[in-house]
Amino acid sequence: MTAGPARPARDEGALMAIGVFDSGVGGLTIHRTLTRRFPGRNFLYLADQKHAPYGGLKGEEIVDLTRAGCERLFAEGASVVVLACNTASAIALRRLQQTWVPEAARTFGRPVNVLGIIVPTIEAATGLPWTYARETDDRFRDERKSAVEVLGLFCTQATAHSRVYEIEIDKRREDLAVFTEPCPGLAGQIEAGVDEDALRTTVRDHVDALRRRIGRWPDKVILGCTHYGIVAHLFAEALPEGTPVIGQPDAVADALDRYFARHPEYALGDQGRLRFLTTGSPGGQSERVERFWGEPLTFEKA
Numbered sequence: 582m583t584a585g586p587a588r589p590a591r592d593e594g595a596l597m598a599i600g601v602f603d604s605g606v607g608g609l610t611i612h613r614t615l616t617r618r619f620p621g622r623n624f625l626y627l628a629d630q631k632h633a634p635y636g637g638l639k640g641e642e643i644v645d646l647t648r649a650g651c652e653r654l655f656a657e658g659a660s661v662v663v664l665a666c667n668t669a670s671a672i673a674l675r676r677l678q679q680t681w682v683p684e685a686a687r688t689f690g691r692p693v694n695v696l697g698i699i700v701p702t703i704e705a706a707t708g709l710p711w712t713y714a715r716e717t718d719d720r721f722r723d724e725r726k727s728a729v730e731v732l733g734l735f736c737t738q739a740t741a742h743s744r745v746y747e748i749e750i751d752k753r754r755e756d757l758a759v760f761t762e763p764c765p766g767l768a769g770q771i772e773a774g775v776d777e778d779a780l781r782t783t784v785r786d787h788v789d790a791l792r793r794r795i796g797r798w799p800d801k802v803i804l805g806c807t808h809y810g811i812v813a814h815l816f817a818e819a820l821p822e823g824t825p826v827i828g829q830p831d832a833v834a835d836a837l838d839r840y841f842a843r844h845p846e847y848a849l850g851d852q853g854r855l856r857f858l859t860t861g862s863p864g865g866q867s868e869r870v871e872r873f874w875g876e877p878l879t880f881e882k883a
């Protein structure tokens with residue numbers, strides 16, 4: 582078992598907040614959209630940079646680290662934690678929801694939950710609600726296109742290995758073929774703040790590899806690792822001009838909006854406070870990340 586952050590003490594005086602978790606800085610691509618969509622809410626962001634990147638870790642390690650991160654966020658006042666990480670959403674989410682969240686709610690003495698980002702992304706990619714069942718429901722038959730569309734997915738090895746995007750999209754849309762390109766190393770390069778040229782080469786190599794595998798360009802793409810949103814401009818450069826990208830941050834914000842409307846029991850805080858925690862070194866975040874965020878970012882040691 583991988584050691585995560587130490588089991589946190591319960592913080593009775595903490596401000597209630599929406600928690601956002603990622604292995605590192607990638608989740609800021611989701612977080613930025615959420616803070617704009619829910620202005621006035623308190624947000625707590627936790628980057629597990631001590632253990633990033635997660636993409637090459639074993640499943641059990643990803644589950645343990647994700648649970649430790651969520652526990653830390655609950656202890657700091659989060660009521661709902663958004664896993665702003667495809668890898669954690671693919672590998673850990675269901676396990677945590679089924680086996681740990683009820684226990685966490687008892688421990689913290691209030692409603693808490695952990696939500697992922699893959700379901701809303703698949704809904705956005707397919708244009709269909711998650712509950713849609715192809716075999717029994719023909720409500721959306723007219724919307725299906727006669728020609729097969731090719732969807733390119735860029736993601737970590739762990740997400741690729743889970744095959745969650747292929748399986749769930751295939752269940753819903755037989756006219757949408759998913760081709761996956763795992764990009765080992767890319768999230769780590771973004772974490773490490775390597776220079777733009779090195780990132781450009783890595784991104785271009787993966788885009789080219791995917792095009793060769795498909796035999797043509799994809800019709801649209803998913804940047805299925807939140808870190809890749811920080812270098813979305815490099816993907817846009819490497820893909821044919823105007824290739825549509827499924828907008829994961831907006832899809833997640835829309836889903837969260839609907840979720841909060843159905844679940845008023847979660848205390849979300851309304852002081853408009855943003856706190857950033859890292860299990861790594863505060864101050865070690867690259868300039869590119871601040872540029873993306875748009876203003877200086879101050880991380881506290883988790």
Ligand code: DGL
Pocket residue numbers: 603604605607608633634635636637665666667668669737740768769805806807808
């Ligand atoms: N940003 C994460 C994701 O969306 C994790 C990347 C990593 O840690 O390898 O998959």
